[in-house]
Amino acid sequence: MPGIIFDIKPFAIHDGPGIRTTVFLKGCPLRCLWCHNPESWHPEPESAGKSIILDGREFRESETIGREVTVQEVMAEIRKERIIMEESGGGITFSGGEPLMQPGFLAELLEAAWLEGFHTAVDTSGHAPKSDFERILPYTSLFLYDIKIMDDPLHTAGTGVSNQLALENFSWLIHQGKPVRIRIPLVRNITATRENINAILGFLSPHVRQIGQIDLLPYHRNGIHKYRKLGLVCQMPPRDDTPEPEEIEEIGQIFRDAGFRIKKGG
């Protein structure tokens, strides 16, 4: 079964253990205000304008973001990095968008990779039917699981969807005994509030041994030009909403005190 991806990035070093190849599946049910990857939203390939300056002259062309690929095509790319993955204890990370927006394709990819002995990680918002998690569970070595906002109305305001499904799936996944690494985006006034951090801490604390590591992802505006490129309205918070290093350190310490391993910048 083919699927739609918008990038395959080798030498990904922030998406799980070791050096990884991250496959970005296109399509996302969430619309996080701080999203730096708006090209991941729409599930189909879409065109965007591109301009390159060469010798003071502008060259404009349209490029297509996203392409249909088969499982075998993706595997061929992944295999190229085998030695590097083996040396570094790395593997493959399926990210998005929300990779579980294409559950059949994702499951086939995971199974193919798993059978060839690759370490597999799924980077998910958790916002997908539980049955899809059930389907991919046997072939997934590690989940990278986003916890964004604990308060449901605020979550809906910040991401466009309720957090109920994600939290339920999380609890189920933990119950299955799979390794789960947590990723928390830190946006001032939205996720990096004292109330929210405490609520996340309360939610995660019972599972500290299974979770192990939390990646703290400070908000950045590196993706802002992509909104322009895609003709999308940008609602990204102002630059000031990136927490200061001291604030990040303070949040990190709160989790560390509860026994979590913290990595800044994921």
Next chain:
Amino acid sequence: MITPRIQKLREKSLGAEPRISAERGLLVTRFYRDHLAFGDSVPVQRAKAFSYILENKEICINEGELIVGERGPAPKATPTYPEINLHSLQDLDILNSREKVWFRVDTETREAYEKEIIPFWKGRSNRDRIMEAMTSEWKDAYAAGIFTEFMEQRAPGHTVAGDKIYKKGMSDIIADVDRAMSQLDFLNDPAAFEKMEELKAMRIAARALIDFAGRHAEKLDLLAAEEKDRARSKELADMAAICRKVPASAPETFHEALQHYWFVHLGVVTELNPWDSFNPGRLDQHLIPFWEKETAAGTLTRETAEELLQSFWIKFNNHPAPPKVGITALESNTYTDFALINVGGVKTDGSDAVNEMSYLILDVIEEMRLLQPSSMVQVSKKNPDRFIDRAVKITKTGFGQPSIFNTDAIIQELTRQGKDIYDARNGGASGCVESGAFGTESYILTGYFNLPKVLEITLHNGIDPRTSRKMGISTGYPGDFEDYSRFLEAFRKQVEHFVRIKIHGSNIIESIFMTHVPTPFLSLIIDDCVEKGTDYICGGARYNTNYIQGVGIGTLTDSLTSIRKMVFEEHQITLPRFVEVLDRNFIGDEDLLYHLIYKMPKYGNDNQEADRQLTDVFNIYYDAVNGHASPRGAAYRINLLPTTSHVYFGSIMLASPDGRKAGQPLSEGISPVQGADTHGPSAVIRSAAKIDHLRTGGTLLNQKFSPSFFEDEEAIRKISHLVRSYFRMDGHHIQFNVVTAETLRDARKHPEKYRDLIVRVAGYSDYFNDLGEDLQEEIIRRTEHENL
């Protein structure tokens, strides 16, 4: 830790102005002019000249130093070698006034040249002999920038000390010389007399170094007597005792070992101006027995050992490379003289060689942060991760050292060339990236070979479009080629043609050196010159290799990919029209330029469509060079490295089919074209690993990283994994530039603020301010694509 006196010595070394010293030039002139060895054989004359210089040169002992001996009369006072290359007054003026890599020439020096040195050597230096002997086709190709010639201004050296000198003093080696002499077979060996003369010369040279050390001992005694500080006075007296012991006898302490090597080093670089200077090679392996013995006996602390190493480091930094002029200055435009300290690797028996001394030396590299000596780590699959992590952590500080080499690949390269595995394991890399069996091999770099220029000439049916002169053979007009394979075949023929010219010239040059410039001193150090009674220059070393260094393989690969796809597969443009566009430097064809840069597959992205041209050209170059023989019995081999020649080679070329504009630098080493690698570092190493490194004698891969990448331990570990992966694919060498393009651009604007900014160039590091503007721009372009 750096002690205050090392700090002072370091500052003095950094602040010393490079200048030309006429001392050696005058001494060698007087020696020959006054016929002090009239009637002697050439090797004996050379040995006596060596002896005369060491007897008469000024002894320099710097305040506070622990290792003594300077090549010139003071730090950075740089001697000249008029018997090899006579500088004209105009050369001296250029050296004095050029903007980069200058040497101050004072009136006294200029006068010495005008009155004594030039009148005697004019028309009689080795360079004159070489230029007279070269054919017109060699001269044309040389002037056109198809290749360079290392031996034109410097002597063949390019070797590294093994461990013999730590086991034998000069007296022991003299005993070996005498034994060899007593075993000469005048009944059956027609070369017995020649060998006797050579051995006589070796004995004179060995004696000369002992006496030279003795002169240091005398001066140290005088200084000790004058010194008011009692501690320093005692130190000076101890140093005097050391200079009376080494290099006459084998060293027994850590301090003696370093001083011993340094006298040998001075001997090599005084006898001649070898390219590269000289090199202690596997320093951690050589020093560990002394360290272990002395720490067990309680006579040496870590602090003392560290300070001694630091003092040793400064000695190298006091020696800029002998001044180069003309094309030679363009191909290697740097003060660096390429002494490359090796750390790590494997022992003779193949086991892990990393030891305490390896880590101590890495500390010294990090603390001293000097251009010279260059330093590298050898990483074998047997070495611990801690070792490579430590090395990567130092590269993070951004001065490009140490570079990282694959021991297991080096050993395979050397054994493929026919070396004994023990000798291979005792080897490493020297210069920029060149593999060698240390202590047993003479491996001469003969010059750079401009691969993309040969493509340019192929596209013009043997004519150099810059000068409109017929240079190559006729292999067909651009419109004549029916398919890509025929075009590639034409390129192959042109490569073979120019390689033949190059080797023809190099072999004549080698014969000239063999006849006129034997090196009896260096022959004492490298096995088996003494046993064979044969000079280093004449094939006395156990192994002999000549390299021709291929340059611009990235530019060439991408150029051929463009031709293959655009002309022969997609028929978007005819070859004659493509050539016209290149000759016009893309003016009026910007759409095509855009297409070439952004739409063609490029080497460095693990894209087989591009990389198959890489393996094609590698094989063409390899087949053209590998296996030819030289007069001293060396086999020709290839390696792939540029120093700064990629800038020079690019400057004499028109635009190339990959979208490179006229005059722009070529790609360096085996690195992708600047900015063409858009799929990250792992794709680069996968592409680079498609080169069959094991059939070379060294390749050079540059990788750039932004400093932010190295922020945490985990990221550093990942760089180590990347290196290990490349080495598992048999990659030979990798080095890192850790600096932002922004910083470099600011340094271009405000050089005054960045006087200490050191960057990795190609196989060596250099002060950014000392680089030519075009090279500065090239490095900025290299650094710009770092979107990690």
